Amino acid sequence: MVAITAPSSIEQIPLVQCPRANGGQQAGAAIPCVDLSAPGAAAAVADACRSVGFFRATNHGVPARVVEALEARAMAFFALPTQEKLDMSGAARQMGYGSKSIGSNGDVGWLEYLLLSVSANTVKISSLPPSLRMALEEYTAAVREVCGRVLELIAEGLGVDRSLLRAMVVGREGSDELVRVNHYPPCPLPPPVDCGVTGFGEHTDPQIISVLRSNRTAGLQIKLRDGRWVPVPPAPDSFFVNVGDALQVLTNGRFKSVKHRVVVPEGAQSRLSVIYFGGPAPSQRIAPLPQVMRDGEQSLYREFTWAEYKTAMYKTRLADHRLGPFELRATATNRPPPPSADPHCNGSGTCC
Ligand SMILES: O=C(O)CCC(=O)C(=O)O
Numbered sequence: 053m054v055a056i057t058a059p060s061s062i063e064q065i066p067l068v069q070c071p072r073a074n075g076g077q078q079a080g081a082a083i084p085c086v087d088l089s090a091p092g093a094a095a096a097v098a099d100a101c102r103s104v105g106f107f108r109a110t111n112h113g114v115p116a117r118v119v120e121a122l123e124a125r126a127m128a129f130f131a132l133p134t135q136e137k138l139d140m141s142g143a144a145r146q147m148g149y150g151s152k153s154i155g156s157n158g159d160v161g162w163l164e165y166l167l168l169s170v171s172a173n174t175v176k177i178s179s180l181p182p183s184l185r186m187a188l189e190e191y192t193a194a195v196r197e198v199c200g201r202v203l204e205l206i207a208e209g210l211g212v213d214r215s216l217l218r219a220m221v222v223g224r225e226g227s228d229e230l231v232r233v234n235h236y237p238p239c240p241l242p243p244p245v246d247c248g249v250t251g252f253g254e255h256t257d258p259q260i261i262s263v264l265r266s267n268r269t270a271g272l273q274i275k276l277r278d279g280r281w282v283p284v285p286p287a288p289d290s291f292f293v294n295v296g297d298a299l300q301v302l303t304n305g306r307f308k309s310v311k312h313r314v315v316v317p318e319g320a321q322s323r324l325s326v327i328y329f330g331g332p333a334p335s336q337r338i339a340p341l342p343q344v345m346r347d348g349e350q351s352l353y354r355e356f357t358w359a360e361y362k363t364a365m366y367k368t369r370l371a372d373h374r375l376g377p378f379e380l381r382a383t384a385t386n387r388p389p390p391p392s393a394d395p396h397c398n399g400s401g402t403c404c
């Protein structure tokens with residue numbers, strides 16, 4: 053085990069209530085799984101984004117060796133003394149190495165991480181060990197393609213131009229792509245019954261989508277629409293896709309960004325996760341896509357730029373409802389349609 057040597061100790065990390073009764077196969081069944089190469093993938097992706105805001109993606113085309121190389125290099129990095137990690141990557145004010153503190157507004161979790169900007173195929177921290185940097189660049193190039201493919205499928209499922217969403221992130225000059233590598237060491241103290249130690253507190257991801265992959269260690273949980281938290285069984289050969297806040301706005305609330313959190317693993321295994329966040333360029337205007345709106349449907353959000361949203365987000369805590377200040381009041385007549393009334397949806401939950 054690699055100890056975390058930051059100032060605060062495990063006693064200062066908040067506990068979360070996590071009933072174990074939710075676990076196992078039942079939880080796995082709540083998480084849609086989409087074969088990205090299957091003929092019905094666009095409908096399945098749109099359905100998953102509408103009903104859960106989260107799904108497991110298989111047949112993604114990322115070679116196992118690319119994933120394994122990054123996992124090995126990242127674990128070697130996290131095993132280094134804290135000062136070396138800080139010297140190589142800088143302390144995460146916004147980008148770099150961080151331990152326990154997430155952001156600057158008091159959120160803490162039992163983890164350490166590297167947060168990197170990865171636009172245009174380069175990891176913008178040149179002092180990282182070259183082997184880690186190369187592994188990150190290769191991984192990012194492959195996962196960016198997964199992001200692009202998923203954005204095409206989402207667009208197709210929404211019935212809009214296939215390249216519309218992809219073009220906001222992939223290959224767009226100045227798009228805001230980030231990679232976070234999270235390392236959750238095993239918990240040194242057993243938490244009280246039915247509780248877990250916070251690894252990463254509950255939040256939604258702000259971007260359009262995020263593409264996550266973890267090792268075999270559990271810990272990720274998502275909140276279903278009925279309010280239940282369910283564990284996400286680890287699937288190291290798959291990727292998990294989260295709907296982010298920006299996609300919620302672009303679809304005028306048809307897709308909802310998914311609340312998720314990480315509870316520190318019990319037992320001797322560390323959790324290692326890598327998340328690619330697909331964000332647009334700072335000047336990108338975020339507002340419901342006219343192509344998805346029904347006649348007479350009103351926007352539920354005021355228009356904003358991605359830069360504006362990020363500035364607002366940096367002033368909040370993880371669990372805050374960060375879209376709140378951008379919401380417009382909906383009346384019964386201007387709300388987006390329920391799935392069955394949506395012209396792009398056949399009402400059975402499968403979109404055409
Ligand atoms: O580490 C994980 O599995 C999820 C972390 C997460 O949600 C994030 O970094 O945004």
Ligand SMILES: [Fe+2]
Nearest residue numbers: 255256257312
């Ligand atoms: Fe997240």
